[in-house]
Amino acid sequence: MARIDPVIATEQELHDLFLAGLDGDAVAYHRFLQRLSALLRGYFRRRLLQLPDEIEDLVQETLLAVHAKRQSYRRGEPLTAWVHALARYKLVDLWRQRGRREALHDPLDEDLAVFATADHEAGEVRRDLGRLLERLPANQRLPILHTKLEGLSVEEAARLTGMSESAVKVGVHRGLKALARLWKEMT
Numbered sequence: 001m002a003r004i005d006p007v008i009a010t011e012q013e014l015h016d017l018f019l020a021g022l023d024g025d026a027v028a029y030h031r032f033l034q035r036l037s038a039l040l041r042g043y044f045r046r047r048l049l050q051l052p053d054e055i056e057d058l059v060q061e062t063l064l065a066v067h068a069k070r071q072s073y074r075r076g077e078p079l080t081a082w083v084h085a086l087a088r089y090k091l092v093d094l095w096r097q098r099g100r101r102e103a104l105h106d107p108l109d110e111d112l113a114v115f116a117t118a119d120h121e122a123g124e125v126r127r128d129l130g131r132l133l134e135r136l137p138a139n140q141r142l143p144i145l146h147t148k149l150e151g152l153s154v155e156e157a158a159r160l161t162g163m164s165e166s167a168v169k170v171g172v173h174r175g176l177k178a179l180a181r182l183w184k185e186m187t
Contacts, residue, residue, distance in 0.1 A: 010039070015079040022070060033063060036083065043087060050151045054094055062087045132182045140175030143168040148176075 014032060021029025040059045048054055065086045073082055133141050146157035147168065158165045 011078060011080050014083075018073070018079055019075060022073075036066070037063065040087060044091065047091060048151075049149055058087070058090050058094060061090050065090065128186075132179055132186075135182060136175050136178055139163070139167065140171045140178060143171035144175045144179070147172055
């Protein structure tokens with residue numbers, strides 16, 4: 001029995017519900033919004049570890065943008081890419097409002113499976129990530145923890161760890177490669 005890719009399954013489910021909603025099926029549109037809300041919460045939670053109070057506002061703003069711009073969606077295009085663009089704009093707007101200019105340079109698209117995990121799966125992911133991070137040496141684990149998970153700048157992470165900015169960058173780079181290898185071993 002072939003295993004269905006969860007990213008493809010999520011895309012298809014959301015796409016079908018959204019199109020049914022566009023065609024007048026209020027129940028399908030409501031289910032779409034509920035499902036999308038959970039996925040958006042997971043998306044924003046992973047990016048706003050330092051600002052958890054902003055997550056629900058961004059979810060609602062993105063849902064409003066999806067609703068307001070629903071007629072601009074091209075039916076043949078991937079829905080999650082379209083929604084991801086709207087969510088990313090809302091996130092960038094938040095950073096601009098908060099004056100976090102350095103955050104505008106953080107990669108927001110580090111994975112293509114933007115909505116592969118819902119919010120309820122976030123706890124499992126955090127636990128697994130924590131176990132993998134424990135296996136890294138401190139000079140890799142701490143830069144990843146501070147810059148990628150806590151959202152600190154390289155400069156802030158360097159001050160906090162006592163490492164040079166270059167060492168923090170190298171630690172992140174090497175640590176992410178090591179995490180990828182460890183992840184492959186797990187799966």
